[in-house]
Amino acid sequence: MTSSNPLSALLPDFGIKQFSAIDLDGRDPGFDTANFAAGVALCPKSLEDIKSIVAWCAKTKTPVVTQGGRTGLAGGTASALGQLVVMMEHMNTxxxxxxxxxxxxxxxxxxxxxxxxxxxxxxxxxxxxxxxxxxxxxxxxxxxxxxxxxxxxxxxxxxxxxxxxxxxxxxxxxxxxxxxxxxxxxxxxxxxxxxxxxxxxxxxxxxxxxxxAIGNRKTVLASTKNADDALCYFKRLHAMFGENLLSAEIMWKDYFVTICQELEFEGRFGNLQGETYFIADVAVPQDDDRLLEVLGESLEVGEISDAVIAKNEQERNDIWRVREESFLIDKAYPGGCWFDISIPLSELDSFVKESTSRVRAIDPALKVFVMGHLGDGNLHYTIAKDEPVDHLYSDIATALYTGLSAIGGSFSAEHGIGTEKRSSMSKFVDPTKLSLMHAIKATIDPMNIMNPGKVLPPK
Ligand SMILES: Cc1cc2nc3c(=O)[nH]c(=O)nc-3n(C[C@H](O)[C@H](O)[C@H](O)COP(=O)(O)OP(=O)(O)OC[C@H]3O[C@@H](n4cnc5c(N)ncnc54)[C@H](O)[C@@H]3O)c2cc1C
Structure with missing residues (x-):
């Protein structure tokens, strides 16, 4: 607990000691530097603790910002002076x-x-x-x-x-x-x-x-000409393995090549070449050859151009690192803008092509890095260039979100709205739906003390 927040003076009256006030100095604020801006945090250990804290916040009209692991990517845990951060890390039973x-x-x-x-x-x-x-x-x-x-x-x-x-x-x-x-x-x-x-x-x-629980799993990394072909391969795997198809992830070339460079993985997966790269995990016994069988069929009809099946845990980890260490894009191109959208599978290929053109029309030097969860059409875009492009966020958002709702997609797939996409709510959410959300918020939280300034745009 630091003394810069005026709340610090009030908290002792509240019997704060029993809730372990936290010293924020030296702690990792997570993805958003504003997470600790409140300067004061409590770390309750029980339901009773949380009830008392919130009752006190209601009495004093003190806004509450709840923080879990602070891995959220939409600014939902950002706090400000005068607010109280409630950390959930001791609620861990x-x-x-x-x-x-x-x-x-x-x-x-x-x-x-x-x-x-x-x-x-x-x-x-x-x-x-x-x-x-x-x-x-x-x-x-x-x-x-x-x-x-x-x-x-x-x-x-x-x-x-x-x-x-x-x-x-x-x-x-x-x-x-x-x-x-x-x-x-x-x-x-x-x-x-x-x-x-x-x-x-x-x-x-x-x-x-x-x-x-899932038993033995096998991992394949395949290159394809485009997202439509990756989709055909995905469907073929699904037809063969059903619920034993565990994951189906996609990466576009610029993303794949840049991450491989950052990881110093060039050549690690042979000579895979394509516009898109597809990772799948299937749950099968070690001696089950059906993954090879499907691979053969897909190569024959040209759905995939080449593929690697991980031979051991190390190779499996290497393949997954390319998909999961997406923050390396930000290391290579700091100051980029992130987006998290979902697109109906039949529109995936054309949407990425068209949205990339719209983004490049803003500035031809912009780089478009795309990867995501092919199985449900959820794509993560990072738009960046050699210098920060945060000032272009709104233009890029418009370029990306254009046409999404008409094809039945969403501008906010899985990371939430937080502070980052709040302004897009008024533009892209049905007004009747939005006013119902405001009504629900006003009913449950009439004093607006729960994470104010997040999710809902001002009325
Ligand atoms: C490397 C990486 C990969 C990721 N991959 C994915 C992914 O594949 N899919 C995906 O959906 N997300 C992904 N995320 C985003 C993030 O991990 C998720 O949003 C996750 O659910 C956030 O959990 P958290 O405990 O860190 O929440 P926080 O970041 O602490 O909080 C997120 C929001 O939830 C609220 N909140 C937290 N705890 C509570 C509570 N107990 N009660 C009420 N409100 C609460 C906060 O106020 C905030 O608004 C990824 C993030 C990183 C860093």
């Missing part, structure tokens, strides 16, 4: 794993890796996976409705949550910790909190549906 029902009940501050490790001993898996797995929390994943690489087969976090416990903005608790799929008890209110990015309450407990 796995309350129960009911292996028989395939369900886990956890505190919101449990990390994805912590839960994955715990359920693996029951031959189960969480069914959601993100590259931020070691740091992101289950509460943060629920608050952002995280997607990740398995969403095309298991759904987003929204589809995995059976029950929730939430501290509301007046300090009361909505407890709905169901362990069953079927529970039609009026409006499904937990869904309003999923994806609300801390603007409606603090999620303290989560019930997640689990999946059967």
């Amino acid at each position: 796995i309350r129960n794993i009911d292996a028989g029902s395939g369900v886990a009940i956890v505190d919101a501050g449990v990390t994805l890796t912590q839960l994955e490790d715990a359920v693996s001993s029951f031959d189960l898996t969480v069914g959601i996976d993100l590259a931020a797995r070691g740091t992101c929390t289950i509460g943060g994943m629920v608050a952002t409705n995280a997607g990740g690489g398995e969403a095309f087969r298991n759904g987003m976090t929204r589809q995995r949550v059976l029950g929730l416990e939430v501290v509301l903005p007046d300090g009361t608790v909505m407890s709905d910790l169901k362990k069953v799929i079927k529970a039609n008890e009026g409006y499904d209110l937990k869904q309003i909190f999923i994806g609300s990015e801390g603007t409606l309450g603090i999620i303290t407990g989560v019930v997640l549906k689990l999946e059967k």
Whole structure:
């Protein structure tokens, strides 16, 4: 706790010691330098702690910014002077794993890796996976409705949550910790909190549906002429492996080549050449040759131009590093702009071509790096050049989002709105839907103390 925030003087009256006030100096603020701008943070250890903190915030009209692992990429955890940061890292107990029902009940501050490790001993898996797995929390994943690489087969976090416990903005608790799929008890209110990015309450407990653990997996990296061909290959793999097709990721050439250079991986995957590169994981026994069989068929019809199947864990990791270490683009081209959109699969190839042309029309020197989750059409763009381009954010956003809604896509796929895409809400969300969101916010949080300035644009 630092003394620059006027709240610091008030907190001792509140009996702050019992909640372990945090010294922010020397801590990692995460992806957003504004995360610690409030200068004061509490680290509660129990539901009772959080209820008291929020009740105090309601009484004093103090805005609350909840932080999980601070891996969010949309600015949802940014704070400001006069606000109180509530860190969830000590809310890290796995309350129960009911292996028989395939369900886990956890505190919101449990990390994805912590839960994955715990359920693996029951031959189960969480069914959601993100590259931020070691740091992101289950509460943060629920608050952002995280997607990740398995969403095309298991759904987003929204589809995995059976029950929730939430501290509301007046300090009361909505407890709905169901362990069953079927529970039609009026409006499904937990869904309003999923994806609300801390603007409606603090999620303290989560019930997640689990999946059967995955056994041996094989990984293939293939080059294709374009995204349509990658899609054909994806469909062929899906027809062969069904639910045992675990992931289907795509990278466009400029992304693939730049990351390989940054990792000093040139030539590591043979002489793969193409406009797009596709990674798939399948769950099959080691002696199962069907991956080779599908590869042969796809090569024969020209869907793929070349491919590498990882022979061991090292090769598998190398392939996945190219996809997951996307921040290396920012290292090579600092000051770029990031976007996270989703596109119907049939439009993927043409959308990327057309949006790239629209972006280059702003400035021909702009580089367009694209990769994402092919299985569900979620693409991540980084637009950059040799000098920072942040000042072009709004022009680039318009170029990218143009036509998206007409084809049934979304300008905000899985990272959430936070502060970053807030201004796009007024432009790209149906006005009636937006006014309903404002009405829900006003009903649940009439004093606007939960993560103000996030998600919803000013009315
Ligand atoms: C390398 C990397 C890869 C990533 N890959 C993916 C990906 O594939 N798919 C994807 O969807 N995201 C991805 N992300 C983004 C990020 O990991 C997710 O958004 C994740 O769900 C955030 O979890 P967190 O605990 O870090 O939340 P934070 O970053 O701490 O918070 C995110 C938002 O949720 C709110 N919040 C956090 N905890 C709570 C709570 N308990 N109650 C109420 N509100 C809360 C915060 O106020 C904030 O608005 C990636 C990020 C990184 C750094």
